[in-house]
Amino acid sequence: MTATVWRRVAAVRSPDGAELHATIDGTDDAPVTVVLAHGWTLAQAAWDDVADQLAPRIAAGDLRLVRYDQRGHGRSTWGDAEITVDQLGDDLAAVIDQLAPTGPVVLGGHSMGGMTIMCLAASRPELFGDRVRGVLLVSTSAGDLTSDPRSAGGRMAKLKPGVLNAALAGAGVFERLRNLLPPDHPRHQKMVRGLLYGADATDEMVLTGARIMHASTLRSFIAFMPALGDHDKREELTALTRVPVEIFVGDSDKLTPRRHSKQLAEVLPEAQLHEVERTGHMVTQERPQLVTDAIERLMAAATADRAAA
Amino acid sequence: MTSTLETQPAPAPQPTAGVRDVKVAIIGSGFAGLGMAIALRKRGEHDFAVLERADDVGGTWRDNTYPGAACDVQSNLYSFSFAPNPDWPRSYSEQPEIQAYLQATADRFGVREHCVFGADVTSARWDDAARRWEVRTTAGQFRAQVLVSAAGALADPTYPDIPGLDSFAGTVMHSARWDASHDLAGEKVAVIGTGASAIQVVPAIQPIVDSVAVYQRTPAWVVPRTDHPVKPVMRLLYRIVPGLQKAVRSALYLFREFLVIGMAKRRRFLKPVAKLAQAHLHKQVRDPKLREALTPNYTIGCKRILISNDYFPAVAAPNAELVTGGIAEVREHSIVDRDGVERPTDTIVLATGFHVTDLPIAEKICGRDGRSLADVWSDGMVSNRSSTVAGFPNLFLLVGPNVGVGHTSMVYMIESQVAYVDDALQTMDAEGLAVLETTPAAQEAYRDLIAEKSKGTVWLAGGCASWYLDKHGHNTTLWPDFTFRFRRLTRKLDRENYVGTPATSAEVAA
Numbered sequence: 001m002t003a004t005v006w007r008r009v010a011a012v013r014s015p016d017g018a019e020l021h022a023t024i025d026g027t028d029d030a031p032v033t034v035v036l037a038h039g040w041t042l043a044q045a046a047w048d049d050v051a052d053q054l055a056p057r058i059a060a061g062d063l064r065l066v067r068y069d070q071r072g073h074g075r076s077t078w079g080d081a082e083i084t085v086d087q088l089g090d091d092l093a094a095v096i097d098q099l100a101p102t103g104p105v106v107l108g109g110h111s112m113g114g115m116t117i118m119c120l121a122a123s124r125p126e127l128f129g130d131r132v133r134g135v136l137l138v139s140t141s142a143g144d145l146t147s148d149p150r151s152a153g154g155r156m157a158k159l160k161p162g163v164l165n166a167a168l169a170g171a172g173v174f175e176r177l178r179n180l181l182p183p184d185h186p187r188h189q190k191m192v193r194g195l196l197y198g199a200d201a202t203d204e205m206v207l208t209g210a211r212i213m214h215a216s217t218l219r220s221f222i223a224f225m226p227a228l229g230d231h232d233k234r235e236e237l238t239a240l241t242r243v244p245v246e247i248f249v250g251d252s253d254k255l256t257p258r259r260h261s262k263q264l265a266e267v268l269p270e271a272q273l274h275e276v277e278r279t280g281h282m283v284t285q286e287r288p289q290l291v292t293d294a295i296e297r298l299m300a301a302a303t304a305d306r307a308a309a
Numbered sequence: 310m311t312s313t314l315e316t317q318p319a320p321a322p323q324p325t326a327g328v329r330d331v332k333v334a335i336i337g338s339g340f341a342g343l344g345m346a347i348a349l350r351k352r353g354e355h356d357f358a359v360l361e362r363a364d365d366v367g368g369t370w371r372d373n374t375y376p377g378a379a380c381d382v383q384s385n386l387y388s389f390s391f392a393p394n395p396d397w398p399r400s401y402s403e404q405p406e407i408q409a410y411l412q413a414t415a416d417r418f419g420v421r422e423h424c425v426f427g428a429d430v431t432s433a434r435w436d437d438a439a440r441r442w443e444v445r446t447t448a449g450q451f452r453a454q455v456l457v458s459a460a461g462a463l464a465d466p467t468y469p470d471i472p473g474l475d476s477f478a479g480t481v482m483h484s485a486r487w488d489a490s491h492d493l494a495g496e497k498v499a500v501i502g503t504g505a506s507a508i509q510v511v512p513a514i515q516p517i518v519d520s521v522a523v524y525q526r527t528p529a530w531v532v533p534r535t536d537h538p539v540k541p542v543m544r545l546l547y548r549i550v551p552g553l554q555k556a557v558r559s560a561l562y563l564f565r566e567f568l569v570i571g572m573a574k575r576r577r578f579l580k581p582v583a584k585l586a587q588a589h590l591h592k593q594v595r596d597p598k599l600r601e602a603l604t605p606n607y608t609i610g611c612k613r614i615l616i617s618n619d620y621f622p623a624v625a626a627p628n629a630e631l632v633t634g635g636i637a638e639v640r641e642h643s644i645v646d647r648d649g650v651e652r653p654t655d656t657i658v659l660a661t662g663f664h665v666t667d668l669p670i671a672e673k674i675c676g677r678d679g680r681s682l683a684d685v686w687s688d689g690m691v692s693n694r695s696s697t698v699a700g701f702p703n704l705f706l707l708v709g710p711n712v713g714v715g716h717t718s719m720v721y722m723i724e725s726q727v728a729y730v731d732d733a734l735q736t737m738d739a740e741g742l743a744v745l746e747t748t749p750a751a752q753e754a755y756r757d758l759i760a761e762k763s764k765g766t767v768w769l770a771g772g773c774a775s776w777y778l779d780k781h782g783h784n785t786t787l788w789p790d791f792t793f794r795f796r797r798l799t800r801k802l803d804r805e806n807y808v809g810t811p812a813t814s815a816e817v818a819a
Contacts, residue, residue: 004651006643008497009520011628021627045598059649075596075627183597211597 003059014094018071018079024099025051026064031303032133033100034295035066037092039111039139040224041216043074046110046209049288054295063299066099070116072220083223085112085231089119096127104302106134108295110284111256112224114140118233118240125239134298135240138248138291139281141260142267143232175218183210198252198279198286205285237267244301245271246294250279250286327450333357333734334444334453336430336670338420339368340720341459341707343411344389344727346420352731358453359420360446362429366415369463370407373506375487375658377513378404379536381505381616385554386561386718389414393554395547401536401616425449430460434675435702440743440810442703454743457730459707460670462786463663469501473639480656484510485663495519496655499644501636503529504776505615507660511629512619514658520628522652524636524644527773528602530586530609534616565717569791572610572716573766583609593621602633611771613715665713665786666690666779676701677746690785693747693755693806694799696729702746705730711759712795713777713786721792729799736802743812751806762789 006027012020023044034054038046044067051065058065069076070088081087096105109117114137121128121135128135181188184207192210193201245268249261258275265273274294279286333349335342338361346359365371380387384397384407392414398406415421428448433456436443444451466483468474474481482488484506498518500507503525515521547554571578586609594600603621605612624631634646645651668690671682677700685691685700690710692698697705707730712722737745763769763784768777779785788795 004645004649006653007650008653009522009628009630011520011626019627023630043596045596069627075625077627215595215597217595 005055005059010099012068012091012095012098014071014079014081014091016079016081017077018081018091019077020068020071020091020095021075022066022068022095022099024064024066025055026058027061028064030058030061030064032062032104032106032299033064033066034106034108034299035068035092035095035100037068037088037107037109037113037116038070038073039113040228041073041213041221042110042209043212043215044069045074045212046282046284047108050108050284050291050295053288053292057296064100066095068095070112072223073216078219084227085115086119086123088112088116089121089123092116092120093124093127096131103131104133105131106136106295106298106302107132108136108138108291109140110138111140111281112228114138115142115228115231115233118142118237119231121239122233122236128239129242133243133302135243135245136248136291136294136298137245137261137264137271138283139250139253139256139261140264141231141256142234142237142264144234144263145228145231145256145260178214178218183207183214188214195254196281198250198276200278201280201282201286205282209282209285234263234267237264240268241270244298246298247271247273248276248283248287248291248294249274250276250281250283252279253281255281328452329358329449330452331356331358332453333455333457334442334451335359335457335459336433337361337368337459337461337464337707338366338415338424339370339459339461339464340389340411341461341723341726342366342368342457343415343418343420344720344723345457345459345707345730346423347389347391347414347418348727348731349734350418350420350423352735354734355423357423358451359424360428360430360444360448360451361424361426362447364426365412366421366424367408367411368461369485370404370411372464373404373485373487374489375484375506375510375513377509377511378484378506379509380404380407382565382718383561384410385558386565387720389720390558390724392417393547393558395544395554397539397544399536399538401534430670430673432673432675433458434679435677435704437677437702440702455703455705455734455737456674457705457707458670458674458709460668461708462665462668462713465664465669466659467661467664468659469661471501471636471639474657476641477639477654477657478641479654482656482658484658484660491656493518493656497653498522498656498658499524499652499654500658500660502660502662503527504660504662505613506662508615508617508620510658510660512617512623515623515626515629518628520630521623522630522632522644522654523624524632524646525602526635527607527612528605529612529615530583530605531589531615531617531620532582532586533589534618536618562717562721566791566793568610568716572768573762573789573791576608576610576765576767576770579609579767582614586614590621594625596625599625599631602631605773607773608767608771610715610767611773612775612777662776665776668709674701674704676704689779689781689783691752691756693751694729694803695755695788695795696726696799697733697747697807699747699749699752702744705733710785712788714788714792715777717792722788722795725792725796725799729802732800732802733807736804737809740809741812742809744810746808746810747806748808751803754806759784759789763787 007025010022036047047067072078107117189206193206247261335345338359383400384402428446431445433444442453442456466485494517498521501524634648637645637647643651644654674682692710695709695712707726766789777786
């Protein structure tokens with residue numbers, strides 16, 4: 001009988017009624033659970049390449065992999081709570097509580113997903129060390145996202161809420177405009193490549209990413225933008241000093257440029273910082289092997305700890 | 310119950326040595342069986358029995374009690390023309406209302422006292438010497454001059470041949486044999502199939518289950534369902550304005566008949582329908598991968614066009630997953646797909662359809678030379694006007710070969726056939742015939758007619774494998790033309806296509 005990968009989907013319900021679409025690969029008795037959180041206007045599919053690389057280890061029973069759609073993204077619903085990055089941290093707590101109530105956990109977050117983990121560290125510090133035993137932060141930031149007006153993030157953040165609300169009101173029109181320039185259109189891909197990808201990214205990677213983002217709603221773009229601007233967790237990351245942390249950033253990242261990851265590395269002196277050459281914001285897609293290797297190192301440390309304890 | 314019961318008691322079939330003699334035995338009490346029985350009652354014929362294997366009338370609408378079961382045709386059209394119902398609660402009614410309608414109609418026309426419940430036909434043989442059908446059932450034996458098989462095409466569920474299905478430790482149920490006592494709440498449910506039943510059952514159970522995996526072989530074209538409650542004022546108008554409901558019915562009929570132009574005549578007329586379905590999918594599913602998996606690669610109409618507003622949202626729900634890899638095997642507590650992914654499963658719902666091109670009743674009916682109908686049909690179902698078969702005297706089929714429709718009301722076809730069979734029975738009476746049998750030549754001619762009409766239709770040329778076609782790829786189930794043409798063809802008995810044998814004087818006396 002050939003080895004199979006166990007898979008199930010689950011709707012994780014948050015206290016305010018949002019339902020988060022999660023995919024769980026691997027069996028419940030695996031020694032460690034890896035939970036991956038995706039970025040703004042993306043979906044769990046942004047981790048597909050990493051998941052593919054991990055598949056043999058999942059089939060071998062070495063880990064359980066949980067990918068989930070953040071609220072308002074992918075298949076997940078919105079819930080009633082106000083949209084903040086702190087709320088996303090609470091969502092991650094719900095995912096851990098419901099899908100990995102026991103055993104060691106390794107967390108991985110890309111971009112807004114990394115901020116999600118920082119919010120969890122601020123609101124549920126007790127989880128880190130005992131339950132959460134390793135953290136991977138990819139292309140992310142602890143705050144001050146809007147201070148650099150020259151960065152793409154800074155330029156976007158200049159859009160005032162009034163402008164955003166008007167856009168939301170005219171969402172139908174915007175949707176139609178968006179559909180006029182679908183992801184497979186060369187101009188669409190050029191824009192996406194310029195903003196998010198490094199020099200080595202293949203057209204296929206860009207198209208895949210463009211499709212994932214195209215599937216996200218205008219509402220998630222608009223609702224989360226001010227939330228990201230408000231995100232500032234530089235003073236509240238103490239819990240992350242208790243566990244191994246690996247930080248990745250592409251040298252040509254325009255959304256969360258290198259200085260954000262450097263700042264993180266200063267606050268977390270034990271953390272390993274990897275600056276990846278010729279790579280943009282989409283490190284999980286552009287360099288899945290590097291990211292997978294880091295997850296495997298964190299997994300090894302997480303399970304070695306348990307064996308020692 | 311109506312008072313006609315007390316004033317006009319139906320002569321009960323007389324038991325003779327355990328065998329009950331009736332003039333007409335009807336197998337099944339769904340729309341077809343009831344329609345036939347009512348036609349007989351209406352012209353004063355009481356010497357008949359309706360053999361029903363279950364304990365109630367209703368057929369397909371009695372058996373398909375799965376959550377969400379509803380009709381794809383508006384109730385104003387999907388009902389007997391002679392028994393309009395002004396009280397339909399919705400434009401497209403759900404199974405309980407349709408079943409209640411059938412029960413009420415059976416009562417209203419006094420059919421129920423002709424019904425023998427628990428009578429599952431085990432065999433029906435033509436006794437050429439006695440010129441009678443010998444019908445054995447689980448409720449005793451019957452002898453009938455005429456046998457009408459109204460067993461239907463959506464009667465016997467098909468169970469897929471999946472390795473390991475027998476070893477599954479959880480619950481397995483077919484959508485047509487739903488176990489309402491089994492609580493799906495909090496379970497991991499697998500739905501196998503994405504046809505008309507599946508797209509109704511998935512949205513009905515998705516909100517209550519822990520998770521649902523939908524195993525899809527071929528995606529269906531799905532168009533919006535324009536369902537709405539019927540306003541009380543409309544129900545009142547149906548009651549007091551003569552002809553209003555009939556006018557609505559006619560409009561619905563005509564509108565649906567336009568689809569035939571696209572499906573059977575000029576396929577390009579289907580393009581707008583395909584556009585509508587594509588826009589529907591585009592609007593309801595954002596995920597590009599899921600959208601692609603749900604996009605059919607064959608011409609719309611080749612398989613049954615489905616209507617739903619909640620199927621796509623249910624498949625795209627946070628607790629749902631569409632599995633397209635195909636099933637490799639079923640294990641004790643899981644299903645393994647061909648991509649090597651194993652999903653824990655508590656309950657398997659088989660929404661895998663019915664024996665349509667291989668009607669099980671055909672195995673039980675044996676004709677003049679002792680061969681079963683299934684045997685005679687082994688190279689494909691043949692008939693004269695979808696109703697009679699050479700070598701099977703005094704046998705009439707309702708909802709038999711080439712009478713199915715995907716675009717409009719089956720009840721229209723049934724009423725056409727009932728009129729044809731009734732005319733045949735009256736012709737027998739008028740001419741004093743003991744036996745009426747169609748000719749092989751008439752069958753050939755009808756087969757050629759169907760083949761000619763089917764040529765170039767979307768069902769044959771649409772690039773799909775559907776339950777409409779038999780194993781040889783021939784259309785033996787669908788009427789491939791406008792339905793009013795079938796009605797014209799079956800308005801009167803085509804006496805020239807039949808050989809009649811007069812009754813002996815002894816038979817007349819009897």
